[in-house]
Amino acid sequence: MRLTDFWTRLEQTFGSAYAGSLAADQVLPQLGGRTIREALDAGEETVVVWRAVCAAYPDRVPGRLR
Numbered sequence: 001m002r003l004t005d006f007w008t009r010l011e012q013t014f015g016s017a018y019a020g021s022l023a024a025d026q027v028l029p030q031l032g033g034r035t036i037r038e039a040l041d042a043g044e045e046t047v048v049v050w051r052a053v054c055a056a057y058p059d060r061v062p063g064r065l066r
Contacts, residue, residue, distance in 0.1 A: 031052045
């Protein structure tokens with residue numbers, strides 16, 4: 001998954017304002033206790049990070065974006 005696709009999905013799921021906040025502030029256990037931004041900055045693959053978002057917010061991520 002390209003990084004631009006990742007951010008598009010995150011914004012479609014959470015809205016543009018909240019997506020940025022979520023990426024910077026929410027620590028996800030699925031990412032080893034890192035935030036989305038920390039995981040991406042550390043070189044984690046975007047598909048791995050997206051799967052972590054889907055696992056953390058199963059009721060928020062629409063099926064078409066999984």
